[in-house]
Amino acid sequence: MASEIHQITGIDAAAIQGSDLSMYTVEERMSWAEERQTTRLEDAAYCLLGIFDVNIPLLYGEGEKAFRRLAEEIAKTTRGYKLVDINKGSPKPRIGQSLPWKLAPYLSRDITVHGNSTSKNDFSETQSGTRTSPYRHETAQVFPHRDLHFPGQVTGTDDHDESEPTSDALDPGSIPSITASQLRILTLDPGVVGDRLVGRVQEFNFSDAPPYYALSYTWGQEPDLHPIFLQGKKRLIRSNLFHALQRIRLRSGPINLWIDSICINQQDDSERTSQVRQMADIYRNATGVLIWLGEEDSTSQLAMDVVEEIVQPNYSWRGPWWEDYGFVALAQILERPWFRRRWVLQEAAISSNSTIFCGDRQVYMSTFAMAVNLVRARLSTTTPPDIQTNQSSPIAFLAIFRDSPAVRLLDTIEGAFRRSDEGAIVHRRLSLETLVDLARFSDTSDHRDTVYSLLSLARDATVLSISSQIDVLVDPDYSKTVLDVYSDFILHCIHHSGSLDILLPPWAPLQSTTHVVRDVNVSELHNQPLPSWIATRDRLPFGEPSRRLTQRLHGNPLVGSSQKRVYNSHFSSKPEARIGRDSDAKCAGSLYVKGFVFGEVAKRSMRMPNAMVTKDCLKILVSASQNLAPRPLSVPDVMWRTICADRDDKGDPAPPFYRSALSHLLQLSCEATASVDSTNLIDNFSSIDVEELLDTDLNDHVRTFLEIVKGVIWNRRTFQTYPEIETDGSKRPFVGLIPQAAKFGDKVCIV
DSSP states (O other): OHHHHHHHHOOOHHHHTTOOGGGSOHHHHHHHHTTOOOSSTTHHHHTTHHHHTOOOOOOTTOTTHHHHHHHHHHHHHSTTEEEOOGGGTOOOOOOOTTSOTTTGGGEEEOSSOTTTTOOGGGOEEOTTSOEEOSSTTSOOOOOSOTTOOOOSSTTSOSOOOOSOOOSOBOOGGGSOOOOTTEEEEEEEOOOOTTSOOEEEEEEEEGGGOOOOEEEEOOOOSSOSOEEEEETTEEEEEOHHHHHHHHHHSOSSSOEEEEOHHHHSOTTOHHHHHHHHHTHHHHHHHSSEEEEEOOOOOTTHHHHHHHHHHHTSTTOOOOSSGGGSHHHHHHHHHHTSGGGGBTHHHHHHHHOSSEEEEETTEEEEHHHHHHHHHHHHHHHHHSOOTTTTTOTTSTTGGGHHHHSSHHHHHHHHHHHSEEEOTTSOEEEEOOOHHHHHHHTTTOBOSSTTHHHHTTGGGOTTOOSSSOOTTSOOOOOOOTTSOHHHHHHHHHHHHHHHHSSOGGGSSOOBOOTTSOOOOSSHHHHHHHTOOOOTTSOBGGGSTTSOGGGOOOSOOSOOOSSOOTTSOOOOTTTTOOOOEEEEEOTTSOEEEEEEEOOEEEEEEEEEOOOOGGGEEOHHHHHHHHTTOSOOOOSSOOOOHHHHHHHTTTBOTTSSBOOTHHHHHHHHHHHHHHHHHOOTTOOOGGGGOOOEEHHHHHTSOOOHHHHHHHHHHHHHHTTOEEEEEOOEEOTTSOEEOOEEEEOTTOOTTOEEEEO
């Protein structure tokens, strides 16, 4: 087929079959497109992007400017060509007749590489903390750090490897293991975008490692397709890392980098285990952390411009500021995959010197976070009316600044530590249980990293500073199964919190979630079914976070966060818990806890779908009260306290006005269905549609109550136990809320 296509198009058959297109000259590649036709003028330039492996935003309407922008990228990424300024009357050499006439005026041959003489001193620092190039359209290969230039050979010389890389494959699994006191560092040779990636990986002791930068990025789901030449041999890496290294490497000298996928043998579980234990030191000791968000798109440049502008002291938030499209662009940046990767919490939080890269633009992490927080602060005082009620509204994007994985990530990074004036970590504020809860919006390619990726941030873990005062219950070990890691985490939380609350809030990723596995054994480790006492994230109010659902599926967890526990039915007695294990000491799927049974489910209401307080539900709650008064309605405590879980929106005990709020609703319900023939008040109750009522004009105290009820009862049931004999000889059942799946005869326990 390749030969037939060659005959028709003139494209070399080897190129069609997958040969490296950089082997062909600019003239040859241009000739392939010479006779092609497009409907829109700009597409004549855009259709060439893949042939030259360059990226520029698609800006329809720019006309012939598209050809100049394409020429700029070709000049930057291809040796032997330079950009010609046709506006200054300079000579206009042509590459040849094979070059499309629209592109020819902008390019000429040159013996120098465009921009190769630019040094890091040619760049100036702006007040907002970004670095700018005097060549506006250059791919800026600089960092906001003054001591960036590293020796070419990590031993101290300025030479780098000039030998021609071979096509021999480098097997990552053949790399000798390193000890727990060592790390590997990649020295990446200089080059411009489009040049081969060439470098060396060397081992060092932590005590004598040279200066280096640590890279924070997302792996992505793509296979390893792009080449990097290490020690003269080709190794394939994933697309996102390939583009990051193309942008981050320097033009005039090598740079030392620590990159997890290259500097850790991912096929060696023992090495992964020891390196993860050292991860905090690796990032803390780095000169800085380079955060790669991905390549630029049609709006990312505008987003970076907005970041620089709004952090300026003289920036004015005038009128409907959200109509500036720059804020839409910034919201789109916050939706990038990096903000959903769990490892970045550690990578960005530990370093006090982080820089964000997006395409050829850079900005300090602290500056970026400040810009996002300024938008959030402005929204708290000038919120447009339909920001959340209308998903199709042109300003619906503003909800991303209010609650999204990105803003939760930035909040967690900011709140994880207390630092000294010099930026050193002096105190870890959050427990491991809290961190796992806060990070439930994020994902990992290995489910064991749901826990391991956060150990270095936790105040009750021992990865950073070993202390005999703290019991080690969770320690990185990649020979363990996912179930074993999760059960270790459960025991850790029970031991350090003195509570079993961790059994209820959803935190564990679904085993069916898409993830990357390295071999069959790891796949088996991932795909073990999880027992019911490990709450998976599909039970969250809006389901698995990665699905981005806007329709509620479940009620809120009835226990509070680990920072504020709301119930204490065990009167602070220490829990007793153990994991059932098989003959190999692996978790067998059972958890044993000490407690007592005080009843079993005798009656249950219908499910309360979509926050519908059914008549059936109300009857069960009223049955527990012996003081059912005639009208005017006196609401028994058991009724109003149960449907709001006896808590307000902050997790504090429910205020007394919730009683009057429910009384008002029941009065309306009875008036709408009153029967003159009935003297039983229960017969006059009607179901309460919470969702519908919230769309009506209500008193503030009633609306507040209904918002709480909505989150508590959604898809749950009320239940009643068999009557128990009280001390006065009377019989009274217990009532409460149970999950949708609870059945008759289920035991009700306090543990």
